[in-house]
Amino acid sequence: MYVANEKIKLPEDPDTIVWKYLDLSKFLDLLLSQKLFMSRSDKFEDQYEGTFSEPTFEEIKKLSQHNPEFLKFYKQRREKVVISSWHINEYESFAMWQIFTQNNEGLAIQSTVGRLQAALQADTTYQQSIGEVNYIDYKKEYIPFDDAFFPFLFKRKSFIYEREIRIICDASARVNPVNEGLNISININDLIEKIYIHPKSENWYKKLVIELLKRLDFDFLIEKSDLESDILI
Known part of the structure; x- marks a missing residue:
């Protein structure tokens, strides 16, 4: 269930467009299971994920001198926080197609x-928050820690091209360990407004996607990619 958090930065306009780029197998898993996969935060490629900038870490070390459990809490928390990443953009992103899909x-x-917020109401097991990622200089800038989710909402400036917004969930109350991540229930019709097929995909692939959606009884609007041109010179 989505729970608003006033401390977390979020676009004011609920109609702010967000995107998720994924391969067909992950898309089908989403449709068939009606569950959204959220990856464990320390499984991301970025080794700084869920950590603090240098100024903040120095302060935390001082605070933990007489309370070692304080630092231990933040180290272990990376194993218990799960994330689903989305891309904020009014338009498609050529770079995102290149990064998150393969073989055209x-x-x-x-x-x-707003749709993300509504779709998350389907899950009654965990509470989720949504936040926009801040991109900072980890050597100079400070990451506040008055909210336990803040370390997961900051990244280095080298990742600014991602323009990321995140669904974040604390799974620390879970009895079993979180391995690769969690699948949370989602209202698929609230979640998806439109679908775009890879602009460089072959016609057979486009027809396959359309046929699969039809057989699964989904009628999502499929848009022609803005990066796919009918004009040949």
Whole structure:
């Protein structure tokens, strides 16, 4: 269930467009299971994920001198926080197609901040928050820690091209360990506004996606990619 957090930065307009780029197998898993996969934060490629900038870490070390459990809490928390990453953009992103899909195949889900909030109400097991990622200089800038989710909402400036918004969930109350991540229930019709098929995909692939959606009884609007031109010179 989505729970608003006033401390976390979020676009004011609920109609702010967000995207998720994924391959066909992950898309089908989302449709069939009606669950959204959220990855464990320390499984991301960025080794700084869920850590603090240098100024903040120095302060935390001082605070933990007489309370070692304080630092231990933050180290272990990375194993218990799960994340689903989305891309804020009014338009498609050529870079995102390149990064998150392969072999000119894949899809992009277009949604909005408001739709994410509504779709998350389907899950009654965990509470989720949504926040916009801040990009900072980890050697100079400070990451506040008055909210336990803040370390997961800051990244180095070298990742600014991602323009990321995140669904974040604390799974520390879970009895079993979180391995690769969690699947949380989602209202698929609230989540998806439109679907875009990879602009460089072959016609057979486009027809396959359309046929699969039809057989699964989904009638999502499929848009022609803005990066796919009918004009040949």
